[in-house]
Amino acid sequence: MSELAWPEPDIGTSGTSRTWRKKAVVLLYAPRSRDAEPFEWSLEYSGSEEQSSGEEKETPAVAEARNTMRSLSVDELGASGLTQGVQDRVLEFLDATTTEASTFPSIVPDDDGVAVLHWVAGERSLQVDVEESGPTYLWAKEPGHEAVVLTEASAITVCARVNVRRIAEDVTAVNPAWRERMRRL
Structure with missing residues (x-):
């Protein structure tokens, strides 16, 4: 179970660049006990990107x-x-969550025709299920933290964007030439 406090993103544009700032606060409950006190998991993300004309x-x-x-x-x-x-x-989900530096997810169909996207880097792991309606499920595991499960599309997109960025940073820190090696395969 999760409850979302989700303000509208602050988005500013000037010329050909766009900046954004989003914050999600998710109250998570221990999966083994309904009587457990919730703990708060907070995620704040900001950034900017160049917008092209055309x-x-x-x-x-x-x-x-x-x-x-x-x-x-x-x-x-x-x-x-x-x-x-x-x-x-x-493709729409990946367009919203990946950058030039992002690693590639593995993609497999499940028995119900859902696309299961999976990224992993060391102890960091991310799974996102995408249906015809868009992203419907996210499971994310950070080193030293409990796993996070989300089922709300906009929360999934923001959380995935942050986790995909962190996975790319982890991979690049360990293997800066990973993309060049992937091209050779």
């Missing part, structure tokens, strides 16, 4: 997902594959 360039994670999902489609896998609607929502 066509947006997709991030490497979006490009990789687009290529991966071709082999996971209903056309290739039959009923157990991903519909075009799910594929479109995955």
Whole structure:
């Protein structure tokens, strides 16, 4: 169970750049006891990005997902594959949560046609389920912390954006040339 305190994002634009600031406060309950006191998990994220005039360039994670999902489609896998609607929502989700520095998630269809996206770096792990309606489930584990579960789409997007950034930072700190090595595979 989670309760969200979710203010509208502060967004400012000037010229071709955009800045944002979002804060989510989630009250989490111990999964083994309904009588447990809730503890607060707070997430604040801010940043900026350049806006282009015209066509947006997709991030490497979006490009990789687009290529991966071709082999996971209903056309290739039959009923157990991903519909075009799910594929479109995955690409939209990755466009909203990844940057040029982001690592690539593994993507697999589950039995219900949901796309399961998974990132891992050391003890840090993130899973996001995406359906035709968009992201519906997030499970995130940070080193030294309890796992977080979210089921509200906008909270999932913000939390995933932060976790994908942290995973990329962890991977780059350990292996700065990871992207070049991935290109060679």
